Amino acid sequence: MRKIFMAAAVLALGTGLAFSRSERPAPAPNGIELPADFADWRLISISARSDNDTMRAILGNKAAIKAAREGRIKPWPDGTVLAKVAWKRKTHEAWPAASVPGDFVQVEFMVKDSRKYAETGGWGFARWVGGALKPYGKDPGFVRECFACHTPVKDSDYVFTRPVFMPAAR
């Protein structure tokens, strides 16, 4: 446990963020809890946005990875959880043409439950901001903002991300 805490401290030091395992982040205003193990999820895709200068990794829980590899994403099945981790873009000090992740910005989740979240396309939304992982939104109505932004991609089940091709993925 001490080893784990020190590892977190080393990483936090390296990026200027303070976060320890003993601080469990508060749930989102709609009751969604931060999945404790999301950093261990496998890769769905990556993206970069020039409009807010961020780089992102999109990870999926087991149900999401299985669905992605079997091509069952229109719609994604109930039980799917997608995580989008965002960092500010920075230039690699030894390779000026390379952009790499800098400071951690936020982590966002889409949780598929077609009954529970029927009003927002079957998806529950949640976001935790900054190194302190502060839940986004003042009340459960914050999801209207999320859903409005995702509505243009209704044809891909409200998901912007397309799983990448990964050779040899089983």
Added chain:
Amino acid sequence: MRKIFMAAAVLALGTGLAFSRSERPAPAPNGIELPADFADWRLISISARSDNDTMRAILGNKAAIKAAREGRIKPWPDGTVLAKVAWKRKTHEAWPAASVPGDFVQVEFMVKDSRKYAETGGWGFARWVGGALKPYGKDPGFVRECFACHTPVKDSDYVFTRPVFMPAAR
């Protein structure tokens, strides 16, 4: 097995690449075999290069993830394997300011064994190119090219990638 094959076919269809589980890629000219499970490895970092218009995900085997989270990366321990998966950059059709992965380009590996690969900084290098995963290099001397490119980052154990900060990573 049939299900797995079909999943691969669906993914291949989706990206215009042909790859099936029955074709085992040839080893690299230095004898390194493609790690069969690399698509299941966890995230170390991501990057984007404007000089060749690619986007990359850097994944790590268990030893690499453990080392990254404990801050033991100068040097990375023996047993570390890093995978860099590269795709051509394309613009997201529904979000013009977003870049996302397009066609698969290649997957590259760095394998740490300080004795076996003592002549190249303790790292074995390997690359498989395109959907057919063709090994890169005509003979074992191909590693000179890899090592020359990585020599400027000798101070970070010849590795360009810095592990990203992932809140709650254990």
